[in-house]
Amino acid sequence: MKFCSQCASAVSIRIPQGDNRERHVCDACGEIHYQNPKIVTGCIPEWQGQILLCRRGIEPRHGLWTIPAGFMENGETIEQAAMRETLEEACARVEIHGLYAVFNIPHVNQVYMIFRAQLSDGEFAPGEESLETELFDEDQIPWSEMAFPVVIQSLRRYFSDRPNNHFPPFVDTVTPIRR
Numbered sequence: 001m002k003f004c005s006q007c008a009s010a011v012s013i014r015i016p017q018g019d020n021r022e023r024h025v026c027d028a029c030g031e032i033h034y035q036n037p038k039i040v041t042g043c044i045p046e047w048q049g050q051i052l053l054c055r056r057g058i059e060p061r062h063g064l065w066t067i068p069a070g071f072m073e074n075g076e077t078i079e080q081a082a083m084r085e086t087l088e089e090a091c092a093r094v095e096i097h098g099l100y101a102v103f104n105i106p107h108v109n110q111v112y113m114i115f116r117a118q119l120s121d122g123e124f125a126p127g128e129e130s131l132e133t134e135l136f137d138e139d140q141i142p143w144s145e146m147a148f149p150v151v152i153q154s155l156r157r158y159f160s161d162r163p164n165n166h167f168p169p170f171v172d173t174v175t176p177i178r179r
């Protein structure tokens with residue numbers, strides 16, 4: 001951030017009085033521009049034992065498979081956001097069941113919240129941001145073409161919990177990949 005969104009003056013980076021972190025502060029109008037993590041929410045949509053995946057038509061990870069998920073909008077609940085993302089990316093209506101996975105991703109300032117879900121009527125189609133949408137049996141999941149490690153981890157755990165029909169929610173933290 002270079003300019004204040006309130007008054008368009010240049011901002012500086014400093015620790016405001018009474019705070020303990022550097023912030024973007026406007027010296028003209030006094031506005032402190034806090035930046036906080038963003039929430040990404042999505043679901044594992046199941047239909048008759050199969051899982052609905054989307055092949056990404058946008059960057060990052062164009063052409064790879066993932067579950068429907070995206071950034072929460074203001075004014076939404078996380079469940080509403082997960083349902084909206086599923087409708088947008090897979091043209092599918094879902095009933096949201098329990099929260100299943102929470103991932104801290106501190107190096108990109110994001111939190112992922114993934115629900116379990118059932119398709120409402122079995123209908124789906126690629127949305128604007130998807131190249132393809134397809135239902136997969138467990139043994140057909142394209143593991144080597146998945147877009148995000150958090151999705152791989154969530155699906156593997158889902159399949160290991162499913163025989164017991166018991167899906168205890170879990171929290172994990174993602175660290176940067178070393179190259």
Ligand SMILES: [Zn+2]
Nearest residue numbers: 004007026029
């Ligand atoms: Zn200002």
